[in-house]
Amino acid sequence: MLSQSSKYAIRAVLYISNYSNKKKKIGSKKIANELHIPAPFLAKTLQELTRKNIISSVKGPHGGFFLSPENNKKTLFDIIKCIDGVQKFETCFLGQEECNDDQPCVVHHLYLPFKNKLLKKLKTKTIVEMANEYAKNNNLLNIINLEY
Amino acid sequence: MLSQSSKYAIRAVLYISNYSNKKKKIGSKKIANELHIPAPFLAKTLQELTRKNIISSVKGPHGGFFLSPENNKKTLFDIIKCIDGVQKFETCFLGQEECNDDQPCVVHHLYLPFKNKLLKKLKTKTIVEMANEYAKNNNLLNIINLEY
DNA sequence: TTTAAAACATGATAAAAGTCATAAATAAAG
């Protein structure tokens, strides 16, 4: 479904949201270690996100990645769109050219509701909301991202 | 989610189930044309399925692929298992190492029910049942596969 | 001026997807 890059990116961004802010940035190597992601690969991915203003970075000593208030308002869908593009959500689960309510594939009626719910969540929940949900679910003490 | 090979295979097998039987076999090129699948690639995939007794084939003039009664009792999950393996159904949607009800990723509660329903259908419905469902949904005149 | 960190460019590796050539089998025609 999602590419490795997208998965890495999503997990990394949620991590950044929970563990850093403008005063306390976090390096890509640290993130890679914590999340068991190949460091160079993650670095590259985070650069793409930075270029598209989905996350923020500062170079130099004590530099690193963090999320600005605008960044925190982005969604996981923005991340996926940036890295994988959007097409994979538009295709049939079994690869049929036509697959809709009139000409459904055999799993269409299972897949469509899931996809819709998924897309709704990915598109409407902000990164900070998602990060909070993750922190709550996993009993993390997420830092307050609102201090700048 | 599924590889191209698996998608091709599933669609091809359902096609074979609907359009051929032991007396009226169907060639891989024909299937490839009808389903807009690269012919050599599909041929290769169908051979894998033949080797694992998921479909049947006869060489020579008027040869081709068909489904024996035993073949028709297989499931789409058997096809996927044969081609992609089974691991992709066991991993977190976002690639987290641990993802369960206690430590869920942010889409776990959306993904799990879908996956369970999907697996149930893929594992319990036979190929012939799936083919009939497809034919019914798409208003096809599927041939009766029970004449041998 | 030193140093730590991102940014950038490029290359390596691996896996997936697709192609091609040839062999083997078999039914039907002569």
Add this chain to the structure above:
DNA sequence: CTTTATTTATGACTTTTATCATGTTTTAAA
């Protein structure tokens, strides 16, 4: 029978894409 045409079977090969690695450059703070 023998030949021929048709069709699957097999393996080598190419292309593309995804993933991972390395080295160099730039930037900013101490």
